[in-house]
Amino acid sequence: MSALGESFFRPRDLGEACARVADLVTRGVPHHVIAGGTDLVVESHLRPPSTVAPPATTLVDVSRVPELVEFAVRGDTIRLGGGVTFLTVRRAPALAPLRVLVEAGKDVGAIQIQARGTLAGNVVTASPAGDGVAALMALEAVVGLRSVRGERAVPLRDYYQGYKKTVRAADELVAWLDVRVPAADAFQSWRKVGTRLAQAISKVALAAVVERDGETIRRARFGMASVAPTTSPLAHVERFLEGRAARGLDLAGLDAAVDADVSPIDDVRSTAEYRRHVARALVREVARGLAPK
Amino acid sequence: MKLQVNGVMHEVEASPTARLLDVLRGPLGLTGTKEGCGEGECGSCTILLDGLPVNACLVLAGQAEGAEILTVEGLAAGQLAPLQQCFVDDGGAQCGICTPGMLIAAEALLRRNKAPDDAEIREAIAGNICRCTGYQRIVDAIKHAAVVRAGGAS
Ligand SMILES: Cc1cc2nc3c(=O)[nH]c(=O)nc-3n(C[C@H](O)[C@H](O)[C@H](O)COP(=O)(O)OP(=O)(O)OC[C@H]3O[C@@H](n4cnc5c(N)ncnc54)[C@H](O)[C@@H]3O)c2cc1C
Ligand code: FES
Ligand code: FES
Numbered sequence: 138m139s140a141l142g143e144s145f146f147r148p149r150d151l152g153e154a155c156a157r158v159a160d161l162v163t164r165g166v167p168h169h170v171i172a173g174g175t176d177l178v179v180e181s182h183l184r185p186p187s188t189v190a191p192p193a194t195t196l197v198d199v200s201r202v203p204e205l206v207e208f209a210v211r212g213d214t215i216r217l218g219g220g221v222t223f224l225t226v227r228r229a230p231a232l233a234p235l236r237v238l239v240e241a242g243k244d245v246g247a248i249q250i251q252a253r254g255t256l257a258g259n260v261v262t263a264s265p266a267g268d269g270v271a272a273l274m275a276l277e278a279v280v281g282l283r284s285v286r287g288e289r290a291v292p293l294r295d296y297y298q299g300y301k302k303t304v305r306a307a308d309e310l311v312a313w314l315d316v317r318v319p320a321a322d323a324f325q326s327w328r329k330v331g332t333r334l335a336q337a338i339s340k341v342a343l344a345a346v347v348e349r350d351g352e353t354i355r356r357a358r359f360g361m362a363s364v365a366p367t368t369s370p371l372a373h374v375e376r377f378l379e380g381r382a383a384r385g386l387d388l389a390g391l392d393a394a395v396d397a398d399v400s401p402i403d404d405v406r407s408t409a410e411y412r413r414h415v416a417r418a419l420v421r422e423v424a425r426g427l428a429p430k
Numbered sequence: 431m432k433l434q435v436n437g438v439m440h441e442v443e444a445s446p447t448a449r450l451l452d453v454l455r456g457p458l459g460l461t462g463t464k465e466g467c468g469e470g471e472c473g474s475c476t477i478l479l480d481g482l483p484v485n486a487c488l489v490l491a492g493q494a495e496g497a498e499i500l501t502v503e504g505l506a507a508g509q510l511a512p513l514q515q516c517f518v519d520d521g522g523a524q525c526g527i528c529t530p531g532m533l534i535a536a537e538a539l540l541r542r543n544k545a546p547d548d549a550e551i552r553e554a555i556a557g558n559i560c561r562c563t564g565y566q567r568i569v570d571a572i573k574h575a576a577v578v579r580a581g582g583a584s
Contacts, residue, residue, distance in 0.1 A: 145446040145492045171490070178449070178488045179469050188448040188456045188491075196447055198493050224482065247557025248535070250470055252482040253489065 144195045151204040151283065155310060157197050159285040162308045168195040170310065172205075172220055173253030175246070176262045204312065205257070208232065213318045219257030219281075219311040223269065227251065234318050237344045240327035241272035244342070257311035260293070263301045263367060268342055270368040272327060274360030275344035276316035283312035290315070297367035323348045324427055328419050329362075331407070341412055343419040347378070347427055354378045354427065364399040364416045373397040374420055383427040391424060392417045433494060435460065436504030446492025451475045453491040454501060462502040462530045466559070473558030476531035477501050483538040485557075502530035505537060512578040513537060513571075522571030524562035531558050536572045545576055 148154035154170075161168040171177050181194070199205055205220030210231055217226075223242035226232050233239065245251055245259075245268050259269035260280065270293070278293040282305060293314070296303055305311070319325055329342040342362040348355045357378040359371040377394040378386075401412035433440050435458060444453045451468075454460045454477070466472035468487045475486040478500035505511045513536055516522065523529040532555060539546055539554035546554070551569045560568060 188444045249557045
């Protein structure tokens with residue numbers, strides 16, 4: 138094989154992709170898996186010095202691996218291939234019940250980014266501001282990790298262990314994400330605050346899926362971006378809400394639950410205090426949405 | 431490496447890990463596609479990849495093998511396409527740097543939506559930055575083009 142052939146692989150299927158990555162890991166060859174490239178190409182200077190020179194890093198292109206770009210509806214679970222793009226999420230009629238993910242998808246960059254950016258890429262990048270991750274958490278996503286050693290399933294809420302630290306091993310690919318289809322009458326909402334137009338503030342985002350029995354909140358799941366070292370669920374808020382009546386909620390108690398869940402930081406874009414304020418306001422907004430006048 | 435661009439199959443000598451943008455502008459000589467930011471923010475490098483608008487600065491050439499690529503050069507057949515003519519007539523292009531990307535983003539929209547409203551047009555070009563026109567003339571040009579493409583009066 139030529140030098141170039143050694144540095145760019147396009148596996149035909151998931152098995153071949155796993156074998157290729159395993160081999161590169163074993164031999165200690167510097168490499169990246171690449172899907173849409175919307176994080177990788179921006180972050181790392183992958184590009185060779187000229188259009189014909191081989192690059193320093195070997196790439197395994199999974200953007201066309203058939204098993205990764207498919208999805209399948211299985212009762213109240215939908216299995217989304219890791220290579221499903223945000224544009225596919227927005228456009229596929231079968232995925233419309235995942236309203237919170239569809240709405241989040243509309244907010245991921247612009248259409249050019251949505252057409253390339255994948256769910257697995259969003260998960261693996263592990264940005265504290267992962268919009269797809271936030272929505273997937275609200276949909277109780279389970280991550281399917283695949284390698285030559287086998288396959289394992291990890292709940293997305295257990296996947297992150299700290300800033301950019303995840304449970305994924307170097308030879309594992311995100312093969313799929315299983316999400317729970319919310320009840321047809323579930324409350325689903327997506328809110329992203331702080332746009333390009335207001336560059337002084339960061340983009341705090343909240344994904345919510347809440348199911349009720351009449352007035353009572355049966356199940357509440359959230360994913361929030363930009364208020365902690367990782368995009369994260371809101372476990373205290375979820376526990377606070379479940380079993381309570383949607384009307385007349387104790388808002389001070391709700392705020393306290395939010396405070397227990399978030400750990401915002403000061404950075405160039407915003408202050409911790411401002412982010413905490415926005416986090417509380419977004420959760421209150423969901424609470425209001427649950428008990429419309 | 432083989433790339434199908436604007437309906438023609440090209441044999442190009444390039445690294446599959448070069449950016450598609452560089453291969454289009456370099457060995458293929460298609461300099462209509464512009465580079466603004468190189469980071470997916472400005473949209474001036476927008477092309478269609480299998481019919482979908484993407485930033486050529488973020489796609490690697492090897493990833494585009496086997497796909498159909500459309501660049502701004504592929505819009506006109508002998509004479510300017512109606513979409514292009516409308517940009518000219520309606521002041522949708524001033525300095526012209528954003529124009530190839532705008533045209534491709536608009537083309538992607540008009541292929542799916544024959545009569546888009548202002549909001550749909552603005553969403554479709556939200557990833558394309560223009561520093562000259564203030565966008566309204568671009569929106570008008572795209573609307574106008576939709577009418578012309580539907581066989582209406584120009
Ligand atoms: C202009 C711009 C705007 C953006 N806006 C947003 C936004 O609003 N919200 C947001 O959340 N993100 C945003 N992003 C970030 C990015 O688009 C998303 O994170 C996207 O989902 C990344 O997916 P990808 O397929 O492009 O990933 P890639 O860049 O291909 O890969 C990202 C990482 O994931 C790994 N990877 C990819 N697929 C797999 C797999 N199947 N298994 C294992 N590892 C894998 C790669 O090795 C790499 O480490 C933006 C990016 C740009 C350039
Ligand atoms: S040059 Fe590609 S988006 Fe700006
Ligand atoms: S016409 Fe100059 S940037 Fe749009």
